[in-house]
Amino acid sequence: MKVELRIQRFNPEKDSKPHFENYAVECEPTDRVLDAILQVKGVLDGSLTLRKSCAHGICGSDGMQINGRNMLACKVLVKNLKQPIVIEPLKGFKIVKDLVVDMKSFFEKYRSVQPYLQNEDPVPEKERLQSPAERERFDDTTKCILCACCTTACPSFWSDPNYVGPAAIVQAHRFLFDSRDKAKEERLNVLDSREGVWRCRTIFNCSDACPREIDVTRAISEVKRNLLFKKL
Amino acid sequence: MIYRGKEGQWSWVLHRITGIGVLLFLLTHILDTMLVGWGPEIYNKVMSIYRHPFFKIGEVGLFAAVLYHALNGIRIILVDFWPRGTQYHRQMFYGEVILFFLAMIPVSFLMLSH
Numbered sequence: 001m002k003v004e005l006r007i008q009r010f011n012p013e014k015d016s017k018p019h020f021e022n023y024a025v026e027c028e029p030t031d032r033v034l035d036a037i038l039q040v041k042g043v044l045d046g047s048l049t050l051r052k053s054c055a056h057g058i059c060g061s062d063g064m065q066i067n068g069r070n071m072l073a074c075k076v077l078v079k080n081l082k083q084p085i086v087i088e089p090l091k092g093f094k095i096v097k098d099l100v101v102d103m104k105s106f107f108e109k110y111r112s113v114q115p116y117l118q119n120e121d122p123v124p125e126k127e128r129l130q131s132p133a134e135r136e137r138f139d140d141t142t143k144c145i146l147c148a149c150c151t152t153a154c155p156s157f158w159s160d161p162n163y164v165g166p167a168a169i170v171q172a173h174r175f176l177f178d179s180r181d182k183a184k185e186e187r188l189n190v191l192d193s194r195e196g197v198w199r200c201r202t203i204f205n206c207s208d209a210c211p212r213e214i215d216v217t218r219a220i221s222e223v224k225r226n227l228l229f230k231k232l
Numbered sequence: 233m234i235y236r237g238k239e240g241q242w243s244w245v246l247h248r249i250t251g252i253g254v255l256l257f258l259l260t261h262i263l264d265t266m267l268v269g270w271g272p273e274i275y276n277k278v279m280s281i282y283r284h285p286f287f288k289i290g291e292v293g294l295f296a297a298v299l300y301h302a303l304n305g306i307r308i309i310l311v312d313f314w315p316r317g318t319q320y321h322r323q324m325f326y327g328e329v330i331l332f333f334l335a336m337i338p339v340s341f342l343m344l345s346h
Contacts, residue, residue, distance in 0.1 A: 068236030091235065153235060155244070202311045204240025204321060217240075218318035221311065 003027045003036050004084035007048065010095050018095065021045075022084065029079035033066055036078055037087065037099075049098040057211060060147030063090055064099050070149035070209040090152035092161065106148050109164050112190050113172035118183035134179040141174040141219050143212040150206035150216050156199045163199040164190060166206035166216045173219040176226075188227065197224050239325045247304045250297040257294050292340050299335055303328040 003025050010018035025039040034055055041048040053059040055074045062073040065088040067081055078085065093101035119128065144167065151157050151165035172191055175181045191197045197220055206216035268275045307324045311317040
């Protein structure tokens with residue numbers, strides 16, 4: 001099938017602002033948007049710049065706005081989309097080139113919530129035991145692949161780039177509700193602040209955009225409720 | 233292109249618009265009530281402007297804004313405080329839309345025919 005693509009282009013060395021260019025490629029209906037973009041890059045215009053790595057929905061590097069919604073280009077089939085397929089970089093970040101955005105601030109916020117297990121108790125003889133119910137408590141938020149689809153779909157983040165954002169809260173949730181972790185206070189200092197969870201307006205764009213189907217808004221609401229009732 | 237959000241995004245956009253609308257009304261209302269301090273003549277003169285058909289429709293719009301804002305406010309409270317609220321936010325939104333129209337149809341009729 002013939003697939004028409006309308007891709008936002010921006011070369012900082014030549015362009016003063018981004019513009020759209022149209023392309024048409026031959027694809028199988030079961031091809032993904034990533035395959036179509038790579039065909040454009042391989043056959044029509046080698047200067048088209050994008051991030052991609054595993055191409056199987058695991059690494060999270062090809063997050064982009066496709067027909068107005070954030071998705072992973074490797075997880076959506078061309079046959080399921082209205083044509084021309086409009087492709088833009090993730091919103092709210094500085095564009096480096098074409099579909100590549102500067103994610104430095106995103107990963108700074110990720111690091112700010114200390115996304116690793118912390119426990120200063122004496123190391124037990126074997127593993128730190130956890131019941132299936134305790135593990136289930138944070139199961140949903142272990143699935144995050146840091147693609148930034150949630151954060152860049154959030155109007156609160158667009159209006160306030162200092163907002164820690166849904167992805168960092170999801171990462172914090174994963175450790176806040178882990179029975180083995182002991183560093184709740186450090187994370188809550190970040191989350192219980194002006195730029196923390198209270199910026200969330202329960203708009204649900206994050207949950208709708210998540211390619212891993214994490215209920216992001218629920219995770220944020222759980223942190224909010226636990227802060228409010230001082231349960232954490 | 234505007235982000236193609238779903239029910240959550242549009243319910244939030246409407247919540248903001250109706251919130252600003254109600255706030256603007258309240259500011260105007262404070263100002264017109266304040267005019268009574270300058271005597272009944274000027275107050276009655278300004279009040280007579282409100283009898284214009286434009287304001288009659290505006291009143292229906294004001295009721296609609298307050299009603300939507302209140303109903304969606306309840307939905308937001310449930311999303312925030314009911315642990316399963318995030319799972320049912322869409323259904324709650326559609327329920328809210330049904331309640332909105334059920335209330336708006338008779339109220340609009342009553343207000344406009346009065």
